[in-house]
Amino acid sequence: MDLIRPAKTRLHLLKFSVKSGRFRVSNPLQCQSKASYARLVNYRAFSSTVRGHEEQRQHRVAPDPLPQRNSKRSRRSNVFRYVFVGSLGIVAFAFIYNQVGSTSQSAIFEPPRFTPFTITRREIVSPTSILITIRPSIPPNLIPSDPYGESWRRGPWSVEIKQPQLQIARSYTPLPPGADDEPGDLRFLIRREHKGEMSGYLWSLKEGNDIWLRGPKREYELGEDVSDVVFVAGGTGIAPALQVAHTLLERRNGKINPNIRIFWANRRREDCLGGNGSDKQELGPVVRVIDELQRRHPGSLKMTYLVDEDGSYIDQKKISAALKENAGVKSQPIITRIDSKMIFVSGPEGFVEFVAGGKRFEGGKEGQGTLGGLLGRMGIRDWKVWKL
Ligand SMILES: Cc1cc2nc3c(=O)[nH]c(=O)nc-3n(C[C@H](O)[C@H](O)[C@H](O)COP(=O)(O)OP(=O)(O)OC[C@H]3O[C@@H](n4cnc5c(N)ncnc54)[C@H](O)[C@@H]3O)c2cc1C
Known part of the structure; x- marks a missing residue:
């Protein structure tokens, strides 16, 4: 079809001369070459013959410049069409994917409703x-x-x-x-x-x-570069500590093999039954969660259980040793970003204040406050401290 259409177009430029009984081209500049112009003006005034010759010529010879230009243009427009349709497809896919994603998130939660x-x-x-x-x-x-x-x-x-x-x-x-x-x-x-x-x-x-x-x-956006975490948790503050461990160990692409040390301070041994390897036969429900993570990621998650009843408390010496331990030689690229090394502190108000200084209301909402407590006295550099 592409070969035939340009030929028809050209024939519309012919005018029939009654005097000479021949066709002539109304605007010779429309012809592609002198030769084709000469061929055209010598055709007999029988439309069927003209069409027949023209069609044969079109099928026999290599396409002339006009068809070439047109096929180039049509190829270009095809490419444009593919790009356009492809882009539409990508946009539609992204939209549907996003909708499905947000539907799955919002299938359960419907903020601001409960x-x-x-x-x-x-x-x-x-x-x-x-x-x-x-x-x-x-x-x-x-x-x-x-x-x-x-x-x-x-x-x-x-x-x-x-x-x-x-x-x-x-x-x-x-x-x-x-x-x-x-x-x-x-x-x-x-x-x-x-x-x-x-x-x-x-x-x-x-x-x-x-x-x-x-x-x-x-509560906190964990950067993709986080490689070292020291988490000081008191009581129920263990929940965000285990969230951080879960995110880094189970939900990232595995490019960075993180080092995580969690200090978990409790008043009673019952709160962390089976922690520290003692009475292993009976693990408390939370220690079971920790145990499962440690078994799945040997060496990546280290725990220190501190129990008031046993006389073990968090202090500068323990934190300092953990920071040095995490600063050791690693089989991964050296990352210089400040938030690649994180110290988190979470727990009851008094506990957070003792370890890192209190949070403060800043600009109508709870902010980080200044760094104080144990960490403030240690003069820590190279680590970012965050109170949860
Ligand atoms: C981001 C975030 C996450 C949290 N996650 C957890 C979690 O996973 N698990 C968890 O257990 N908690 C968690 N908490 C704490 C939780 O939100 C509540 O603050 C906690 O459960 C106490 O709430 P409540 O209503 O029982 O205490 P409230 O009634 O608010 O009392 C607060 C304090 O005041 C004292 N108090 C209240 N009334 C009196 C009174 N008449 N006389 C003397 N003292 C009084 C109470 O003893 C208590 O210590 C989290 C908090 C935040 C901000």
């Missing part, structure tokens, strides 16, 4: 803390395979839980998912506060009861 979950498991950890597992109150087939994947990939995060009678809400930190958890399950370590309104309410709930959640809320 959504219902059901307590599927309640374990007593110690006289002051429990571990609860909750599941979204929606049909299982509506729960995506990794509904919190985006939150886990980026670093520590929390949710708010509501007390429906008092209409108050407090933040809580999901523990990393366990091997037996269903997609959509979330686990929390809840410490019972003396006369605490929300913790008292959560403590009173039974398996099968509903609770209401809102989130997720990002």
